[in-house]
Amino acid sequence: MGTIKSRRWLIRTVSLAPLAVWLAPTIAELGGSVAQAGSEPTAAVLIAALGLPFLGALVVPLLYRVLGERVAYVAAAVAFACFGLVASQYGAQGVVTIPWIPTLDVSLVLYLDGLSLLIALLASGIGVLIFIYSASYMHDEPGQARYYATLLAFMGSMLGVTLASDLISLFVFWELTSITSFGLIGHYREDASSLYAARKSMLITVSGGLFMLVGFLLLRFVSGEALTNATYTLVGTPDSLIANADAIRAALRDTGLFVPVLGLIAIGAAAKSAQVPLHLWLPNAMEAPTPVSAFLHSATMVKAGVYLIGRVRPLLVGDEWMLLFGTLGLVTMTVTALLAIGASDIKELLAYSTASHLGLITAGFGFANQLGAETGIFHILNHALFKATLFLVAGIVAHEAGTRAIDELGGLRHDLPITAVITAIAALGMAGIPPFNGFYSKELLFEAAYEVAHTDGGLFWLFPIVAVVGSVFTFLYSIRFLWLFVGEKPAGLGEVHSPPALLVAPPAILAALAAVVGIDPQLAVDTIVQSAFGSAVAGEAHTMSVHLPTELKPAVAMSAITIAVGIAVSPFYDRIRDVVRRASHGPLSANWYYDGAVSGLERASAASLPRIQTGYFRTYAIWTLATTSLLALGGYLAAGVSLPAFTGLSIALPVVIVLAVAVVGAAAVGIAPSHVAGVLTLSILGFMIALFYVLSNAPDLALTQLAVETLVLVLFLLVLDKLPAFYGDAPLSRTIRDGVLATGVGATVATTVLVATAASPNDVIAEFLIERAPVPSEHGPLLTDFGGGGNIVNVILVDFRAFDTMGEISVVAMAALSVLTLIAMRGRGESS
Amino acid sequence: MSTPDRDTDTTVIAETVTRVVFPLILLTAIALLFRGHNLPGGGFIAGVLTAAAFALLYVIYGLDFVGDDLLDRSGTSTTAAGPAIVADYRLAFATGLALAIVGGLAAIALGQPFLTQAVVFLEHLPLYEELEVASAFVFDLGVYLVVVGALLTILAVVGAE
Numbered sequence: 001m002g003t004i005k006s007r008r009w010l011i012r013t014v015s016l017a018p019l020a021v022w023l024a025p026t027i028a029e030l031g032g033s034v035a036q037a038g039s040e041p042t043a044a045v046l047i048a049a050l051g052l053p054f055l056g057a058l059v060v061p062l063l064y065r066v067l068g069e070r071v072a073y074v075a076a077a078v079a080f081a082c083f084g085l086v087a088s089q090y091g092a093q094g095v096v097t098i099p100w101i102p103t104l105d106v107s108l109v110l111y112l113d114g115l116s117l118l119i120a121l122l123a124s125g126i127g128v129l130i131f132i133y134s135a136s137y138m139h140d141e142p143g144q145a146r147y148y149a150t151l152l153a154f155m156g157s158m159l160g161v162t163l164a165s166d167l168i169s170l171f172v173f174w175e176l177t178s179i180t181s182f183g184l185i186g187h188y189r190e191d192a193s194s195l196y197a198a199r200k201s202m203l204i205t206v207s208g209g210l211f212m213l214v215g216f217l218l219l220r221f222v223s224g225e226a227l228t229n230a231t232y233t234l235v236g237t238p239d240s241l242i243a244n245a246d247a248i249r250a251a252l253r254d255t256g257l258f259v260p261v262l263g264l265i266a267i268g269a270a271a272k273s274a275q276v277p278l279h280l281w282l283p284n285a286m287e288a289p290t291p292v293s294a295f296l297h298s299a300t301m302v303k304a305g306v307y308l309i310g311r312v313r314p315l316l317v318g319d320e321w322m323l324l325f326g327t328l329g330l331v332t333m334t335v336t337a338l339l340a341i342g343a344s345d346i347k348e349l350l351a352y353s354t355a356s357h358l359g360l361i362t363a364g365f366g367f368a369n370q371l372g373a374e375t376g377i378f379h380i381l382n383h384a385l386f387k388a389t390l391f392l393v394a395g396i397v398a399h400e401a402g403t404r405a406i407d408e409l410g411g412l413r414h415d416l417p418i419t420a421v422i423t424a425i426a427a428l429g430m431a432g433i434p435p436f437n438g439f440y441s442k443e444l445l446f447e448a449a450y451e452v453a454h455t456d457g458g459l460f461w462l463f464p465i466v467a468v469v470g471s472v473f474t475f476l477y478s479i480r481f482l483w484l485f486v487g488e489k490p491a492g493l494g495e496v497h498s499p500p501a502l503l504v505a506p507p508a509i510l511a512a513l514a515a516v517v518g519i520d521p522q523l524a525v526d527t528i529v530q531s532a533f534g535s536a537v538a539g540e541a542h543t544m545s546v547h548l549p550t551e552l553k554p555a556v557a558m559s560a561i562t563i564a565v566g567i568a569v570s571p572f573y574d575r576i577r578d579v580v581r582r583a584s585h586g587p588l589s590a591n592w593y594y595d596g597a598v599s600g601l602e603r604a605s606a607a608s609l610p611r612i613q614t615g616y617f618r619t620y621a622i623w624t625l626a627t628t629s630l631l632a633l634g635g636y637l638a639a640g641v642s643l644p645a646f647t648g649l650s651i652a653l654p655v656v657i658v659l660a661v662a663v664v665g666a667a668a669v670g671i672a673p674s675h676v677a678g679v680l681t682l683s684i685l686g687f688m689i690a691l692f693y694v695l696s697n698a699p700d701l702a703l704t705q706l707a708v709e710t711l712v713l714v715l716f717l718l719v720l721d722k723l724p725a726f727y728g729d730a731p732l733s734r735t736i737r738d739g740v741l742a743t744g745v746g747a748t749v750a751t752t753v754l755v756a757t758a759a760s761p762n763d764v765i766a767e768f769l770i771e772r773a774p775v776p777s778e779h780g781p782l783l784t785d786f787g788g789g790g791n792i793v794n795v796i797l798v799d800f801r802a803f804d805t806m807g808e809i810s811v812v813a814m815a816a817l818s819v820l821t822l823i824a825m826r827g828r829g830e831s832s
Numbered sequence: 833m834s835t836p837d838r839d840t841d842t843t844v845i846a847e848t849v850t851r852v853v854f855p856l857i858l859l860t861a862i863a864l865l866f867r868g869h870n871l872p873g874g875g876f877i878a879g880v881l882t883a884a885a886f887a888l889l890y891v892i893y894g895l896d897f898v899g900d901d902l903l904d905r906s907g908t909s910t911t912a913a914g915p916a917i918v919a920d921y922r923l924a925f926a927t928g929l930a931l932a933i934v935g936g937l938a939a940i941a942l943g944q945p946f947l948t949q950a951v952v953f954l955e956h957l958p959l960y961e962e963l964e965v966a967s968a969f970v971f972d973l974g975v976y977l978v979v980v981g982a983l984l985t986i987l988a989v990v991g992a993e
Contacts, residue, residue: 699872700872700873700874700877703864703872703873703877704876704877704880707877707880707881707884708880710884711880711883711884711887711983714884714887714888714890714891715887715986715987715990717891718887718890718891718987718990718991719990719991775951775964779953780953781952781953781954781955782950782951782952782953783950783951783952783953784944784948784949784950784951786951787949787951787968788869788951788964788966789869789870789951789966789968790869790870790871791868791869791870791871791872791873791874793872793874794868794869794873794874794972795869795968797874797876797975798869798874798875798949798968798971798972798975799949799968802936802947802949802968802971803946803947805932805971805975806932806933806936806947809928809929809932809974809975809978809979810929812925812978812979812982812983813925813926813928813929813978813981813982815982815986816921816922816925816981816982816983816985816986819985819986819989819990820918820922820985820989823989823990
């Protein structure tokens with residue numbers, strides 16, 4: 001017992017030590033830096049904040065062997081250190097540049113401003129709570145080292161997304177969040193539904209990211225037209241895209257690329273932020289352990305999409321922007337709110353509600369007025385606070401009540417009183433009821449939608465109407481979630497345990513923060529929302545002012561309508577739910593298309609495999625050669641390469657004779673009656689080529705060709721009787737097919753040689769080699785600048801391009817090893 | 833051409849010619865290796881030529897001759913697959929690869945980039961007067977050993993089938 005206790009004590013100190021080390025300077029800096037608003041961020045701090053999670057991800061699996069499950073607190077300490085580091089840069093704004101691929105003008109540029117600070121603080125701050133919560137929740141679960149390492153890397157990737165100012169690094173971190181979330185969603189590897197969910201989220205978000213990448217590359221191309229230098233830098237520097245937003249927009253319109261770029265970036269953001277119709281991966285993602293869901297749904301992953309929308313908003317905002325994102329957001333908000341009502345599982349309800357609230361944020365950013373940007377930013381904060389809370393509550397409920405089915409739960413307030421209070425704060429915020437936090441951002445959405453409708457009129461009146469309709473459904477499912485605690489306890493529900501303090505503390509902290517925002521929204525606005533809001537508007541941002549409404553404005557009326565209709569409709573909740581459940585099957589649901597596409601792909605690959613991979617060498621040769629030839633010729637065609645002009649024959653008679661014999665040899669191979677004859681005639685061709693090299697003054701090539709030809713001939717003769725006798729009895733169709741293929745390959749090679757030799761760069765390397773290879777006329781006893789050899793070919797091989805030769809001899813050695821393992825050792829191994 | 837099973841039906845002429853030609857080919861190969869820096873030749877050609885010489889032995893005298901009779905390596909190797917001689921071939925290409933890499937690393941030790949080569953001129957030698965010694969020869973020797981070892985490995989293993 002004694003040893004165990006002392007080990008525990010040691011572990012506590014170990015996990016707390018870094019915390020204390022990080023805490024002291026950060027708190028000191030936090031006090032000092034609030035005053036220095038507008039200053040440049042410190043490079044080392046930002047790099048440390050970005051690097052720590054990844055470093056932690058590397059160390060955690062090792063520490064797990066020592067600390068066991070307590071490694072969660074180490075991870076929490078890392079997250080807290082990141083939070084402290086980011087918080088210490090409060091008020092700072094500017095870039096930090098680290099060169100990455102200088103030749104391509106790609107550098108890791110970190111940029112910090114209000115918006116990235118907000119998201120980074122959310123990601124790291126909620127991260128701390130998630131790790132603490134995980135320590136209790138993941139108790140005795142499998143694969144914990146993997147879990148904490150991936151979760152840390154996930155948090156780090158999200159920090160990377162928010163801090164990246166460069167489009168390429170933004171993309172890399174963006175896809176990193178997809179990849180790490182793949183691991184987290186598929187945490188329970190034995191579970192088929194978990195693997196299905198992981199693959200779905202990976203497929204959708206990563207392919208969305210690729211669309212976005214194309215958009216980024218187009219942006220870079222256009223920036224070359226508009227600015228003196230093409231740039232990948234999105235924001236921060238004077239040469240960045242956003243700093244020259246007007247010029248870039250004009251260039252985009254001139255080249256006709258405005259809508260494509262907007263659409264491509266929107267696909268990436270919509271896939272990540274689960275906007276209709278790409279929302280389908282999010283409900284499945286609830287297969288992840290609940291802390292992951294809470295993290296993924298509130299502060300990371302899905303927030304990356306809306307972050308990007310907010311980030312590029314000053315660059316692309318306009319009429320098309322509003323039409324696209326306003327519609328996308330409001331449709332998502334309404335459709336997924338309906339789907340949330342149809343949910344049968346509390347996590348499913350919350351998952352759809354996440355998509356719905358992300359729709360609200362997208363719609364907010366979509367409206368081309370300042371109120372819209374206010375909506376988006378403020379709701380990012382509010383949604384993170386209440387959604388993380390509710391997911392953690394869902395975890396507590398599942399943990400203590402043993403079920404997540406909505407119909408089996410109720411009256412939980414008796415057994416979980418503290419959790420009930422927490423839920424009330426968060427759920428009422430989600431419903432948008434004053435004075436809870438979600439009310440204010442929803443009010444802003446109504447104002448923004450009303451202003452758009454009022455200014456533009458016509459069909460734009462649909463915006464406020466749809467916003468209200470969507471909000472009614474939001475109200476309904478939020479209250480339904482709250483009813484798990486308020487209503488009657490169903491008979492089937494067994495004993496509900498009391499949760500441990502460490503499971504309740506994280507959601508309690510979040511709910512307290514949500515309550516503070518609800519009571520004094522202006523405090524949150526002044527602290528962080530105002531500066532983040534400034535990042536999302538083009539030009540000068542006005543001062544935000546958020547408080548409880550004191551007079552009857554249209555938005556207030558819309559809120560009142562929402563709540564009144566919500567209460568009036570709530571008796572029919574079950575009926576709406578049944579209708580939604582019936583409707584969300586078959587061609588009306590996005591899943592139907594996803595599953596169809598995936599199974600279609602699987603069928604197509606299963607059908608094509610037996611044709612491509614027959615196990616016969618000739619089949620592989622046909623596919624490989626045909627594909628290579630077609631791609632090469634297609635490439636020449638697409639690039640518009642023209643063959644060099646024919647300058648007439650100027651070759652001597654001996655060469656003509658040698659080549660004529662070679663052609664005869666080649667023809668003889670085709671009609672050879674046996675393998676031996678075929679091999680011998682083939683070697684006629686080879687030896688003639690060697691002679692041709694001799695005649696062309698290339699003795700090295702000739703020697704090599706002769707030696708190789710001899711060796712190949714001997715090798716062929718050695719293995720000859722092992723080869724199947726295909727000669728002479730091939731059907732006509734196969735002969736024709738092989739002939740066409742051979743002609744195609746020959747044409748490709750001939751074209752390639754002609755095109756390649758015709759290309760002569762200005763900077764001719766041959767001159768350098770001729771000058772540097774031999775021994776110079778005057779020299780000392782030691783030569784390092786010159787090759788010092790009369791045979792330029794050899795000097796190139798062993799000196800100038802020695803690295804290439806090194807690669808080649810490695811390949812030769814590898815070939816020998818492969819022969820050893822494949823032929824001589826094939827009897828060994830697992831299969832025998 | 834006769835059947836591939838040459839152990840039984842090679843002629844006396846073929847065996848005698850091979851016996852005379854084999855050392856000549858090896859000598860030519862080594863000459864090509866040494867003069868490669870200044871005249872046509874080099875490690876790769878020399879290696880292929882050496883492998884061809886051994887291939888000739890295989891064809892005329894049979895697969896077991898080189899290992900069992902010529903180099904006295906009978907029995908089955910415990911570590912490698914195929915004929916026992918393959919272990920030696922494997923050692924050859926491993927040594928060659930190591931030689932090339934170590935030669936390149938030596939340049940790093942002297943503060944030059946990886947694989948930088950130099951030439952030293954030795955003066956006032958008996959018989960030669962001046963001799964040019966290129967560090968690239970070490971690399972070329974590595975190439976030679978890799979080519980010989982790898983090709984003979986393939987030859988022996990495939991031939992043993």
